[in-house]
Every structure is written in C-alpha cells, then in structure tokens.
Amino acid sequence: MTDAATAKPSPQLSLRGLAKRFDGKAVLSDIQLDIHDGEFITLLGPSGCGKTTLLRMLAGFETPDEGSIRLDGADIVGLPPNHRPLNTVFQNYALFPHMTVFQNVAYGLRMERCPAAEIRTRVEQMLAMVQLSEFAARKPHQLSGGQQQRVAIARAVIKRPRVLLLDEPLSALDFKLRKTMQLELKRIQRELGITFVFVTHDQEEALSMSDRVVVLNQGQIEQLGTPREVYERPASLFVARFVGEANLLPGEIAGVADDGRVQVDVMGQRMLLRRPFFPATPGQKVKILLRPEDMRLGTADESGFPGRVLERSYKGSTLDAVVRLDAGPDILASEFFDEDYPDFDHRRGEPVTVTWVPSWEWLLPDADAPV
Template sequence: MLQITGVSRRFGDVTALADVSLEIRQGEFFALLGPSGCGKTTLLRILAGFESPDAGTVTLDGADLLGRPPHRRPVNLMFQSYALFPHMTVAKNVAYGLEREKLPRAEIRSRVGEVLEKVGLSAMAGRRPQQLSGGQRQRVALARAIVKRPRLLLLDEPLSALDKKVRAEMQLELKRLQHEVGITFVVVTHDQEEAMSLADRIAVFSAGRVEQVDEPVALYQRPRTPFVAGFVGENNLFGGRACSVGLAADGLGVLPGSSDMPDGTSALLAVRPERVRLAPADAVADAPGVLRGEVADVSFYGGVSHVSVTVPGRQEPVLAAVQGATRTLPGERVALSWAPEDGVLVPQ
C-alpha cells in the first residue's frame, strides 16, 4: 500500500535519513523502532507532509504522495502531546475535522457517535479535555484521528505520556481498535515492549538507516546486525570468529551456536539470557562450550530473576534469566551453558 523508496533527509551536517526504503501493507500495524535521534520521527513527518525529503519517492496505492499538500493526503498524524482543543468538548474535538470538510450535520453526528462508542467514551462526550485522565485524553486524540477514516494513521510515541498500567491497557486498546477500523497504523516508538506487543512488523532504525525489518518474534530470535542484537531486548554478546560448531571466542574457547557463515568470518554470538542454563559449578562436567564463573549479582523482578555471572576472560558479566525467585546467591560458583540453536551468529 505504502512504498517508500530511497528517502534521504539532511539538516545541515546531520543526516536524519539515509536512503530509507520500506514497504507497508494494507491494514498492517507497522512500528518504527529506534533510539532518540535515529530519524524515525523525521520519516513520519515526511509521510504527513510537514517535511520534504532531499531525495526519494513515496507512493500510496501507486500514486505519488509527496506532491500532495498535507491537508489533501489521506493520512492523519496523532501527536505525542495529543494537541486537543481545551475549550471544546470531547464530541466537538472529534467532530472538528469533519466540520472543516463541511459534511452534513447528521453525518457528523453519526460518525462522531460511532467512533466515541468504539473508544469507550460515549458517556464523556460533553466533557472537556481537562476533566479527563491521560488515558481518556489519548482516546479522544485517537477518535479525532480515525473519525476522518484516513488510509494511513501515523502515531508519534502515542503512549509515552501514560503510566505503566494505563500504557499496558492502551496497548491492548490500540491493537483492538486497529483491527476493528481496518486502518493502516504506523507508530513511532523507542519502547521495545510497545513495538513488540503492538506491531505486525517492525523496522529498526539506527543513525538514519533501516537495520532490519521483521515480525517481532523473528526480530527477537534472529537479529541480523550487531545493532539489532544489542538494541532489541537483553542479549549476551560474545566477539570472535565463526567456526563449524559456533564461535571461537577470544579467551573463552569455542562457544556453541548456529550459522551458515564461512569459517574465520568475524562475528558476534548473541545468546538471550532466558536461553542460558545455570547450574552449580560442581554439577556440570567440563565440556566444550561450558563457561564457569562467580555470581556477581541477583535481581528479582517478580516473574523472573536476573543472575549476573563474572566469567574469567570476559569483561562484561554474562546474564542469565531464571523463572521466578532463585536460590542462587552472590559469590556462588556456577556453570553456564546453552543449546547450539540458542546461539545466533551475527556478522560483524
């Protein structure tokens, strides 16, 4: 549906976007994920028409999008601050765009009622924004954005102003709403959990470039670049050279992993903490790929415990995630291992 080809944008000496190409499908929930300053909001502003690229093309259903002024695009942008009119009621805020299009009053009433029902705010139609909670204001902004039935809805950090519990509720709400209204959503976020829980596919950005585009599970399990391996979720990264059974790691010997890289290729081995097996040091015999070390720290997060282990020959501690509370204590000697298929090799 949306084809972005070779889009670049510079601000003086700063390259905000460098030759970005993406395809976004009809009805998809697509996330642009990356750290602050990586170019994702600049791309959103180009799609909305508030910014012009220095190079590249953007087409919507095969027609040029960049040649149209913002108000003529079938695109709506929901701002991070929600940008609601404080002097208007909820219903008036939602109706504003339709009134500007001079639609018949009966149609405006019908569409506003329908969309307020969808976001669960029918009972609050007569209230003003200052009388609402953060989550409710976010729903008003969403209702105002979807009432015009755009082909594409752009959301810039839509949940960043909400507290953790409300954010979790709104993530479910957003996903439900997107399925109901069938509009293509493109969301910008630096929150990995948000991207993982909401999106059908995610594009990971770094320094104005797209590092990887994939479905959430594939992105988590099979990162294709060192940046993605280090940015998406917790990871243990070991440097070395690819070999037939995994990675020949400097100072640690051969570590198990799976890849189709030629032997001797400079690579990183990525192992997720939940894939690391933790056992008392004397319970595991010496074998290739078994690391031994001392527990440096144990942190309990309710459903999971993180155990940091200092391993000789490695600067960074190795992180293991254990379900529930653990009896492992700082100072204990432990053995660490993982299955070969749980070690992913990434070219350096």
C-alpha cells in the same frame, strides 16, 4: 494479517529512496519501505534515528529532499497534509484546548463539510468505541492522560484514513495505562482494519504490537522484519543491543564445517555453533548473541563457563541473575521457575557455570573489533 497482506500484489504505501537533510546533516538516507494494507508496522529506534521525521514526511509536515512516497500507486510527496488521506495521533495528543471532546472529534468531519446530522452520529459512534460517550461535553484539560489519548485516536480515525500515523502516542502514560492502551490500540486496529504506522523508542512495545518492525539507526533502516525475526535473528549488533536484553560473548571463527556450522573459539573453549547468516572466514571476530532466557546456570562442577553470581533478583515469574564470567563479561540470565526444583536459587558470590540451550545462539560479525 501479515501473510494475507504480503500476498497482495502491490503495497499500499511505497517509500523509495527517501532522504532528508537538516542543515546539511543527513537525518534520513535512502529509505526503502513497503507497507501493506491493514498492517501494523512499527518504526523503532533511539531518539534522533529519524523515525519521527519519517512519520512527519508521511503526514506531509516535512518534504523529502529525495525520493518518493506512493499511496496506492500515486505519488503524494507534493500534497499538503490537509489533502492526504492519512491522519496522525500526535505525541502530546495536540487536542484543541478550547474545544470540547465532541468538538475535537468532530473537527475533521467539519473540515470535510459533512452534514451536521452525520457528524453527530459518527462522533457518537466513535466516542462509544473509545468508551468516552459520557465525556463528550468535557474539555481536554478535564480528562486524564489515558482519556486524552483516546480522544486523540478517535479524532484521527473518525475520518476513516487509509493509514493512521502514531507518533509515540503512549510515551506520556504510566506503565500500567500504557499496557492497557497497547491492547486498546490493537483492538481498534483490528476493528477498523486501518494500516497503522507506529513510532516508538520502546522495543517491548514494538515487539508486542507489530506485525512488522522497522529498526532505524542514524537515518537508515538496520533491519525490517517480524518482531520474532528482529528479536531472535537480529541483522546487526545494533539491533541485537537495542531490541531486548543481549548477552554478547566474544568469539573467533576457527573453522567452517561442511554443513555450514562453524567452529568458534569462545573465551578459551572451542565450540561447534549454528550456521551464521553471513559468510564466515577463519580468524574472523564474531559476537555470540544470547538472550537472558537462553542461559542456564549450573553448579560449579558442571561443564560450561565458570563465573560467580554478582546479583540475584526475583522477578515474579523468573529469577534473574547477573553472573561475572571468569573469562570475560558480565552476563544476565533469566530462569523460569521449575516445579521440580523449587529451590534452584543461587546465592550471591556462589560459583556457577554458565551454558545455554544448544543452537539457540545467534552469531553476528563483530563490528566493534579492530579489523
């Protein structure tokens, strides 16, 4: 979907230089973003990063202090929410408590002054799509959280918006229901072919659902990329830490090889590591990012970084271990069961060595280090 979308000459939504201040404090600054037709794009970031403000600007509930929002080439900044062909699924659903499910879903069409007969058929179709046909006469408070969620989605998409905005729609649901609704949302998006702009602070949700992820931090875009790029090749320490579990080993560049690979001193050992995405200079402090599943534990006599197992936990498909390295930080290793070694388990306190699959490391400039 992404490939087809990016091939199109012009984006559906185009944000340029968006900025917003509340009480003189910058909430968003210089946001540049292109969103393509039919794309599932996620705004990911911690609370207070500006993701919800950005979404509210798209919906028309906030006016940017600077910049433009173009939808199919036309600036929509001056349009009030009721004149924008975008609809929102609100965080707490914001269903009208005095209306039935049917009336809630019909609301948008009534506002368009659709003929009653058309409203009836379209609402019935929509309720069938979200599997709520038999609940049409209920009031929102008579529904479960997941059902209310589906009403909120049906109510927003029935207007056939160009873009659907979703503000942390799954955060009020329990874990299992959230998983189900994630699949449900993807199905609805595929069936309708609507562009989804999805706001969440849950990185796992962002990775599993999106075509592209926008990682926001303190009102700025830290990284824009596919879930895989964001996870495997984060652009900054912030992204590395925020998206997924991260082991960050301290290192210092010792030299740069002809092929771009670098010699790095890592906790007393000199290693040849893959080419960094930034220009490396000898003496520069770096962090080496390794995901838990990149790590390998060996017995004490093998080569690698020596340490001791602090914690061991069984996760079903993997065995997770926290290892305290003799030379530095605690690291998290997550190993898959191997049929050939049914009892590769390590006991707590057992000395081990830690290595990783060569070239799976990712180097980042150490922003924390004093310059």
